Amino acid sequence: MKLIEARDYEEMSQLAAGLIIGEINEFPTMTLGLATGATPVGTYRALIQDYQHNRTSYSRVTTFNLDEYVGLHPTHPNSYHYYMKEKLFDHIDIPSHRIHIPDGMADVLEQECQRYEGSIEESGGIDLQLLGIGSNGHIGFNEPGTPFDKATHVVELTPSTREANRRYFNGLSEVPTHAITMGIGTIMKSKKIILLASGLKKARIVHQLLFGEVDNNVPASILKEHSHVWVIADQEALRYAKS
Ligand code: F6R
Secondary structure (H helix, E strand, O other), X not given: OEXXXXXXXXXXXXXXXXXXXXXXXXXXXXXXXXXXXXXXXXXXXXXXXXXXHHOOOOOOOEEEEOEEEOOOOOOOOOOHHHHHHHHOHHHOOOOHHHEEOOOOOOOOHHHXXXXXXXXXXXXXXXXXXXXXXXXXXXXXXXXXXXXXXOOOEEEXXXXXXXXXXXXXXXXXXXXXXXXXXXXXXXXXXOOEEEEEEOOHHHXXXXXXXXXXXXXXXXXXXXXXXXXXXXXXXXXXXXXXXXX
């Protein structure tokens, strides 16, 4: 893992966007893995600004999102489909047929997981995957204890993850109980990975990620065994790592 230190959230976002834009310029037909949550919002904002000023084109880029809630329609404001349209896709020139997000409304969720994993394989795999990290070390919705070799699958969300995401809903009872997520096995097949971490609430897990052992109870720790990972973290997220 290569650590890139950023001053603050804004610099982290600019650095991540710069890496992504560099890859797109070099490989215009690349496959890009995307994340949702609070952390990548600034990165997406920087990608949109770059698109407006420099016209970096996404017309031949293919995207796969990490995850989607089960039971939320793509038009639901808390669905990750909606988030991606609002935060990125509506503002760049990516054709809709090149966008892939798991279908949390599928009748047979297991089939949807296999279909999604198959689409990733058909596209030649993910060239660059963007990740956030949960304060318990989850990546995607792969919670502590998830086997490292899993493909795309359905997960039951832990109480702590539902609690963390409740701020986006009208109360805990509205937060979905399940999600579809790329597995850690899927994520580890990505050729390159960028993991973003910002803010004090990520400081404990960033310390563990940088200095701890590979441990099934810390899903992100497996990234230590990947050959090409950039961790871009701001000073608050690095608070314990540097003391
Ligand atoms: C989102 C995702 C999650 C988030 C993580 C951190 O697609 O897969 O693993 O990256 O929960 O969320 P934030 O960025 O809101 O702290």
